[in-house]
Amino acid sequence: MTGNAARLHAVQNITNRQPFPHKAPEPLSNLWASDVFTLSKMKESLPKEVFKSVKKTIETSAELDVSIADVVALAMKDWALSKGALYYAHVFYPLTNATAEKHDGFISVQSDGSVISEFSGKVLVQGEPDGSSFPNGGIRSTFEARGYTAWDVSSPAYIMATDNGATLCIPTVFISWTGEALDKKTPLLRANAAMNKAAQRVLSLMGNTDIAPVNSSCGAEQEYFLVDTNFVNSRPDLLLAGRTLFGAPAAKGQQFDDHYFGAIPERIQVYMQDVEEQLYRLGIPAKTRHNEVAPGQFEIAPFFESANVATDHQQLLMTVLKNTAKRHGLVCLLHEKPFKGINGSGKHVNWSVGNVTQGNLLDPGSTPHSNTQFLLFCGAVIRGVHKYGPLLRAAVATASNDHRLGANEAPPAIMSVYLGTQLDNVFEQIKDGKITGSLNAGVMNLGINTIPVFNKDAGDRNRTSPFAFTGNRFEFRAVGSGQSVAGPLVTMNTILADSLNWVADSLESLLSSGSDLDTAILKTLKEIIDQHGAVVFGGNGYSSEWHKMAVEERGLANLKTAADALPVLKEPHIEALFDKLGVLSPVELASRFEIYAEQYILAIEVEAKLVVSMAKTGIYPGAIKYLSEISATISSLKSNGTELCNKRLVEISTLVNSMMEAVDKLSAAIGQHDFDNAEEHMQFCAKTIRPIMDEVRKFADLLEGEIANELWPYPTYQEMLFVK
Incomplete structure (x- = not known):
C-alpha cells in the first residue's frame, strides 16, 4: 500500500469506525480501591496484633516486623485469589522511566503430583529478578546478573486486571547484589x-x-x-x-x-x-x-x-x-x-x-x-x-x-x-x-x-x-x-x-x-x-x-x-x-x-536515524515521482505548442537537493563516535546532530506544501490532529 493509500485508508477507517461500547458508570462506592489490598481489607483478614504492626509501619515509617510476613502473605494471597489472580509480580521502577515486573505463579507442585496455591512471607518480602539488563551506570559488571526486589509496605499491593487475566502486583524497591539502588523508589524513600x-x-x-x-x-x-x-x-x-x-x-x-x-x-x-x-x-x-x-x-x-x-x-x-x-x-x-x-x-x-x-x-x-x-x-x-x-x-x-x-x-x-x-x-x-x-x-x-x-x-x-x-x-x-x-x-x-x-x-x-x-x-x-x-x-x-x-x-x-x-x-x-x-x-x-x-545520546541517535530513513525512503521518492510527473507534463504540453513556466519545477528540485544534502550531512554525523567522554558526546548531539535534523526537516516540511497530496507518504498534521 502506498503512503497516500495508507493515509486514505486510515481516514476511511476512522470515519467509519464503530463507537466504543459505552456502559453506565458504576457507583464510585463500588469502584473505589476495589482492586487494592487496603488497610481496611488488611484489618478484615489479619490478626489484630499483626494488623496493628503493619499499620504502624505504614503510618509512622516504623521498622517492619519481618516475623509477620507469612501471615500477611497468606491474607494477601487469599484476597488475590478471590479476585481471580493466578500470578503475583514484584513491581519496581528501574532507571528507565518505565515500570518493570516479573510474574510468578502461586502454583506449587506437591510430591503426589497435585498442586496447591502457595505464597510465603519470604517471597513477599524479597524477590530476585535478573538485574543484568537494566541500566546500572557502571555499578555492576556485565556478567553480574543478581538483583533484589524488596517489599515496600508503605505502598499498597493491588490487582492489575487485563483481558487476559489478573495479577497481584506488589510495589518494591530494586537494588543490586552489593546494595546500591538501581531504581527510583529507594532514593525517594531515603529523601x-x-x-x-x-x-x-x-x-x-x-x-x-x-x-x-x-x-x-x-x-x-x-x-x-x-x-x-x-x-x-x-x-x-x-x-x-x-x-x-x-x-x-x-x-x-x-x-x-x-x-x-x-x-x-x-x-x-x-x-x-x-x-x-x-x-x-x-x-x-x-x-x-x-x-x-x-x-x-x-x-x-x-x-x-x-x-x-x-x-x-x-x-x-x-x-x-x-x-x-x-x-x-x-x-x-x-x-x-x-x-x-x-x-x-x-x-x-x-x-x-x-x-x-x-x-x-x-x-x-x-x-x-x-x-x-x-x-x-x-x-x-x-x-x-x-x-x-x-x-x-x-x-x-x-x-x-x-x-x-x-x-x-x-x-x-x-x-x-x-x-x-x-x-x-x-x-x-x-x-x-x-x-x-x-x-x-x-x-x-x-x-x-x-x-x-x-x-x-x-x-x-x-x-x-x-x-x-x-x-x-x-x-x-x-x-x-x-x-x-x-x-x-x-x-x-x-x-x-x-x-x-x-x-x-x-x-x-x-x-x-x-x-x-x-x-x-x-x-x-x-x-x-x-x-x-x-x-x-x-x-x-x-x-x-x-x-x-x-x-x-x-x-x-x-x-x-x-x-x-x-x-x-x-x-x-x-x-x-x-x-x-x-x-x-x-x-x-x-x-x-x-x-x-x-x-540522552541514544534518544537523539534514534531520532536522527529515523530522519534519514524517512527522508530517503518516503519523502524523496514521493518528491522525485512528483517532479517526474511535472516534467513529463511540461514536455508534453510543450510538444503541443503550450509553454509552461518551469519555475516551480526548479524550486522543488532545489528543495529536494537541499534536503538530501542535509541528509548526507546527518548520516555522516551519526557515524561519528570518537568522543573522549559522555559530556562531549552529549554536546555533539545537542549542537551538531540536532541542528542538522532541523535542517532536514525545514526542507522536508517545505516540500510537503509543494508536492501533490496524493504523493505525500505520511499522515499530515491536519489529519492526525483533527480527524477523530
Whole structure:
C-alpha cells in the first residue's frame, strides 16, 4: 500500500469506525480501591496484633516486623485469589522511566503430583529478578546478573486486571547484589526520611512537642495527546520516537484557543471514563479532566497523596492511559513535544510537606506574616531552589523535555520561584527587618445579584514560572510529560532537607547566643532572603529581559539543554549533598549521570536515524515521482505548442537537493563516535546532530506544501490532529 493509500485508508477507517461500547458508570462506592489490598481489607483478614504492626509501619515509617510476613502473605494471597489472580509480580521502577515486573505463579507442585496455591512471607518480602539488563551506570559488571526486589509496605499491593487475566502486583524497591539502588523508589524513600528528620528538628526548635512524621505529598497533573492508531501505524517517527520528526503545520492549529477547556469530544470522553473507572479501582484519585491547549491534547489530574504512593500511582496512571487507548483505537503520546508549533505536554508536580499534628507546613493561612512556621518552611524552599537550581534543572533534563522548556507554553530552563503578591510583600518586609502585616486578599463582587460575592485569592498565578507557589503548595512545572515524578521529588525533598538543617543550625546558634525564638526566626528568615532572594521572580518568565537579568544580574543558571544540565550531577557539592543526607551514595549518583547521559545520546541517535530513513525512503521518492510527473507534463504540453513556466519545477528540485544534502550531512554525523567522554558526546548531539535534523526537516516540511497530496507518504498534521 502506498503512503497516500495508507493515509486514505486510515481516514476511511476512522470515519467509519464503530463507537466504543459505552456502559453506565458504576457507583464510585463500588469502584473505589476495589482492586487494592487496603488497610481496611488488611484489618478484615489479619490478626489484630499483626494488623496493628503493619499499620504502624505504614503510618509512622516504623521498622517492619519481618516475623509477620507469612501471615500477611497468606491474607494477601487469599484476597488475590478471590479476585481471580493466578500470578503475583514484584513491581519496581528501574532507571528507565518505565515500570518493570516479573510474574510468578502461586502454583506449587506437591510430591503426589497435585498442586496447591502457595505464597510465603519470604517471597513477599524479597524477590530476585535478573538485574543484568537494566541500566546500572557502571555499578555492576556485565556478567553480574543478581538483583533484589524488596517489599515496600508503605505502598499498597493491588490487582492489575487485563483481558487476559489478573495479577497481584506488589510495589518494591530494586537494588543490586552489593546494595546500591538501581531504581527510583529507594532514593525517594531515603529523601523523604531525610526531609522528615530535618523538619522534626525545626518543628522541635519552634516549641512543638507532639510531632508526627513529616511526609511530602504530590499531585501530578498529566498532559497527553491522543492520535488514532491508523495514523500512528503509518508514522515511523511516532512509533519509535514518540514525536513527529516531520510535518508542516496545518492551516488551523491552536490559534483560536477553541480547544482549551472546550467540550470534550464524545470519543475522548468515553475513553476518559474508561480510564477513570480503572484508576478508581486501583485507588488512584483522578479528580480533573479537560481539553488542553493544543488540538488532540488533554489533561488528567489526581488529588494529592503521599509522595511515594503518588509516584507509584503516577506510573500506573501512565500505563492505564496507554493501554486503554489501544482498546479505543487510539495511541496515547506522552512525549513532551509530539507536534512542532503547538502546545507541548508537561507534568506539573504539585508538592507540599506536612503531618497530622502540625498540618500542611506550606499553608500560609489567612495571616502569613504571623505564621512563622510557614515562613520558615517557605524560606527553606527559597534557599533550596536558589542554592540548587541547576540540580532541579538536571532533574527534568531529557532529550524530549528540551523541546519544551523555554517555549511559550512551558517554564524557562532558568529555575526561579514565584510567590505571589501577598508573600512577595511579606518577604520584602522580612528583608527590611520587620514584619508588619499581610496584604488583604479582598473579595470579588461583580455587581450581579445572581452571582454571589466570593473571596479572592491573595495572589494571581504565574504560568511562566518553573517553581510557583499556588496557595498551599509549590508547583514544579518543568517536569516532562513522560517522566517519572520520582526524580523531581527526590531532588525537592533533598534540597528541602538540606535547607531545613541549615534553618535548624541557624536557630540553634541564635538561641544559644541568647536570642528569643521570634528574634531568631526573623534573623534566620532575613539571612535567607538577603542571600537567596535573587531566585524570587514574579514577572514574565518567557521574556528576553528576564533571561538577561536572571543570568547577568542575579547569577542564575540558564542550562538550555540536557547536555548542559546533566553534568551538574558530577559536581562535588552535589555529590556531597546527596551523600551527607544518605539519599544517594557517590557511586549511585555517578551511575545516574552515566545512565541519563546515555539515554540522552541514544534518544537523539534514534531520532536522527529515523530522519534519514524517512527522508530517503518516503519523502524523496514521493518528491522525485512528483517532479517526474511535472516534467513529463511540461514536455508534453510543450510538444503541443503550450509553454509552461518551469519555475516551480526548479524550486522543488532545489528543495529536494537541499534536503538530501542535509541528509548526507546527518548520516555522516551519526557515524561519528570518537568522543573522549559522555559530556562531549552529549554536546555533539545537542549542537551538531540536532541542528542538522532541523535542517532536514525545514526542507522536508517545505516540500510537503509543494508536492501533490496524493504523493505525500505520511499522515499530515491536519489529519492526525483533527480527524477523530
